[in-house]
Amino acid sequence: MSGNILLATSQDELWSFDLSADPPHQLWHVPCGDEFSTPAASVDRCFMLETGWNARSNYTAWVSNYATWQQPYSLRGGYQIVCRNLKTGEMVWHTPIPDSQYASPILVNGKLFILSDNSKEIEMLDSQDGRLLGSTAVGAVKWSTPAITHGKMFLRVDHGVACYDLTASGLAR
Numbered sequence: 001m002s003g004n005i006l007l008a009t010s011q012d013e014l015w016s017f018d019l020s021a022d023p024p025h026q027l028w029h030v031p032c033g034d035e036f037s038t039p040a041a042s043v044d045r046c047f048m049l050e051t052g053w054n055a056r057s058n059y060t061a062w063v064s065n066y067a068t069w070q071q072p073y074s075l076r077g078g079y080q081i082v083c084r085n086l087k088t089g090e091m092v093w094h095t096p097i098p099d100s101q102y103a104s105p106i107l108v109n110g111k112l113f114i115l116s117d118n119s120k121e122i123e124m125l126d127s128q129d130g131r132l133l134g135s136t137a138v139g140a141v142k143w144s145t146p147a148i149t150h151g152k153m154f155l156r157v158d159h160g161v162a163c164y165d166l167t168a169s170g171l172a173r
Contacts, residue, residue: 002041005086007048014039014048016089028089034079038104038145040112041086042127047105047112049097050082081105081114083130095130097123104145108166113153115140122146122155138162 001007004020009032016027033051040047079100083092097103103115111133112125119140124133140146144156151167 002043002046002086005041007039007041007046009034009037009039009048014046014084014089016046016086027087030084030089032082034102036102036143040105040107042107044086045092045127046084046086047107047127048082048084049100049103049105049114050080050094051078079103079116081112081125081130083127093130095125095132102143106146106148108148113146113148115144115146118142119144122153138164 006017006019008015012031012033013029014032015029017024018027032048034049037049080094080096082094085092097114098116099118100114100116105112105114110127112127114123116123119142121135122138123135126133138155139157141156147154153164153166155162
């Protein structure tokens with residue numbers, strides 16, 4: 001949720017609702033292919049993990065270009081972070097992310113964090129353009145979502161909880 005806009009996933013679609021209207025009404029919805037991930041939102045954008053089949057904002061174009069399109073994403077696990085305009089649902093950018101099934105992005109200080117490679121690594125992307133800023137091995141439990149507070153990131157791992165200090169990189173404020 002961001003302001004009065006609620007984001008929800010259902011039946012492989014991402015839905016957006018304006019809750020300030022009486023009654024609330026749907027703004028937009030798009031296929032996303034991963035209803036188990038939770039979207040993240042900022043003031044004007046939303047970020048969602050989507051399966052590779054929705055890499056194009058136009059499904060018809062994807063079908064006609066399937067053979068060409070599939071190759072690059074299949075090598076990276078078929079998942080991607082998609083940034084959309086929060087008010088319209090229009091795609092702003094998308095970045096392939098390897099094997100991030102059921103992962104939810106976290107937005108902190110303009111950076112997106114998402115588990116990848118079956119939760120063995122975490123990726124950090126710039127939320128403005130989707131550029132990969134860094135990646136590191138973390139060995140998190142599959143299907144977990146990082147929690148970030150006061151410059152620290154907490155992750156479930158096989159033997160308990162791991163804590164990473166993000167302040168050394170200047171990320172925390």
